Amino acid sequence: LRRLVVVGASLAGLRAVEAARRAGFTGSITLIGAERSAPYDRPPLSKALLRADAPASVSPFHTEEHLRTELGVDLRCGAPATGLDIDHRRVLVGADRVDYDGLIIATGAAANAWPLGAGVPGVHPLRTAVDALAIRAALDAGKRVAVIGAGFIGSEVASAARARDLPVTVIEAAPQPLTRSVGPSVADVLTGLHRSAGVDLRVGTQVTEVHQNASGVTGLTLGDGNYLPAELVVLGIGARPATGWLRDSGLALHRDGGVLVDATLATRAPGVYAAGDVAHAPLSVFDDEVVRLEHWTSAAEQGAAAARHLLDPDTARPLQTVPYFWSDWHGHRLQFVGVPTADEARVIRPEPEQFLALYRRGDRVVGAFTVNGQREIMRYRRHIVGHAPFEDALAEAGAHDRAA
Ligand code: FAD
CATH class of the missing domain: 3.50.50.60 (FAD/NAD(P)-binding domain)
Structure with missing residues (x-):
């Protein structure tokens, strides 16, 4: 593989580029982005950036200079991809054509x-x-x-x-x-x-x-x-996958427009992977339920994994993604790990400042939701990945309370 093209210059696309270089890829990398700026982080847009005492500016993850010289990226900002020709392995950017040996689709989502x-x-x-x-x-x-x-x-x-x-x-x-x-x-x-x-x-x-x-x-x-x-x-009415440019590509899309991939993030088109908010992938930890996550951590993880799998498909393994998100409300940190679709959501601690609920499907723990539970939330992740009985998560919560 000599030419890697990544469409979508945000979190998943950037992590793909970084992972490709970390894996020793020395070929060309073209990063195509619709926005005018180099990749930047979105979570601060609704948090720190809106604070009266914070600077009214957005800093990119890396300068354009760093992307070009350190990561060897041909960065094309403000240049939305307009089409994909799977047979000729070619991305269309208006009248331009960008040929690829491997392609990662990371065009994320756009506000409804x-x-x-x-x-x-x-x-x-x-x-x-x-x-x-x-x-x-x-x-x-x-x-x-x-x-x-x-x-x-x-x-x-x-x-x-x-x-x-x-x-x-x-x-x-x-x-x-x-x-x-x-x-x-x-x-x-x-x-x-x-x-x-x-x-x-x-x-x-x-x-x-x-x-x-x-x-x-x-x-x-x-x-x-x-x-x-x-x-x-x-x-704040949600977002939809940014895949208008793929409409005539023949790539398999979900009914909401997202790109369907397998558990290694590969599409059915040769050399084409998708990652981040745009991708519908099976969650191997949850019986291969196919979901499109709009969470920072999964976009970062999937971007890096898509690049590794594309460069070395023989070592590709299903991702063990456990959905995780955080959000900051009125000085409180909300965190959710796992999935909320459950037979029961049991409230263990009802106090709003230290809330904990655990989610049970059958006799298994599938999710945990905390408010200000930074010190405990990831303990439940371990139980969720390990298909642990709900009782184990309850015991974990009890142990945490006793130690506190
Ligand atoms: P995106 O970030 O959506 O990036 C896709 C990029 O592709 C965009 O730059 C877009 O312009 C570009 N693009 C689209 N179409 C084309 C095209 N045709 N050609 C070229 N480029 C194209 N997650 C959390 O877990 N916790 C949080 O607290 C949190 N806060 C958030 C706050 C805000 C305001 C927003 C918007 C999101 C937040 N998220 C949060 C979600 C998180 O930021 C996303 O999951 C993450 O940005 C997804 O990354 P991505 O690279 O897959 O897609």
Whole structure:
């Protein structure tokens, strides 16, 4: 293999490049990215970057100079791939063609569109540095904030607004925040975190109308008829795989547009792998359930693994991924390891500042959710990977409590 091409210049793509060089690959690497900047980290966009005391700027993981000289990357920023020709092993970038021997698709996800607020100034998704800097400027200007969706990103923006003492309303169609990610029976604690920090949380309702004047959004009408004034509306309504460019490629795609790969991250097309938020992969630890994760840790892990497997397919093994995410709400660290689809989510410690729930499927532990449980969460990962009985995880929790 002489020519490695990576499409998508963010976390998974960068980790692929780094892993290829670490594995001793000396051929050419072309990194094609739609955004104008070199790869940067997304989690701070909804956390540190929105703080009043933090610099209003985004630093890349590496300078372009470092990518070019140290990692030997031909970096093509602001140049979205527009097509893929599997038969001729070629990526199309507008009128340009980039030939590959091996290809890693790492185009991630793009924020879902919200037709009601399309094109209205002051209505922002939060996926890119450009989005985050616009939101930061609106917070600096003291705008009243409405957030659509009480998922991770929406809830982090609400936390940032409250930390500045700005009024913020979160509008969530489901009965509780984050229900899909942690399951309904533990989401109560999250409602409590928002409400005790002064967030006006409206659940079970939706926006029916967006009001605007010449300078932009002025307010929202909700399904229950209430009117909310807001000059900044942040969308936390999820993301979809960025695979429009693969539509005519013949590559097998999931119905949501994500790229289907096997447990080693290989697609069925020769020499083509996918990694990160774009990829639907079987979770070998969970009976090969096929999932598309939108978590930092799995994107990093998959990017590196895709490169290693592509360069040396004989050594490729199914990844032992255990989904993991964190999120920061009102000064509290939320962490989830495993999967929330379970027969039971048992709340072990209900106190919001040191919450613990363990998830049971049959007699096996499949997940753990903590608030401020940085010192214990990864112990449950070990039990989950090892298919341990639920009782073992309960004993672990007991041992932790006794030691505390
Ligand atoms: P992405 O980061 O989505 O990158 C894909 C890249 O591909 C983008 O730069 C995109 O412009 C580019 N691209 C798209 N189409 C094309 C094309 N046709 N040609 C070329 N390039 C293209 N996860 C956590 O676990 N914890 C957190 O606290 C957390 N916080 C987050 C906060 C925010 C605001 C966001 C947006 C995400 C957060 N995440 C968090 C999720 C985490 O950042 C993602 O899982 C991770 O960024 C995925 O990396 P990726 O490289 O797969 O995709």
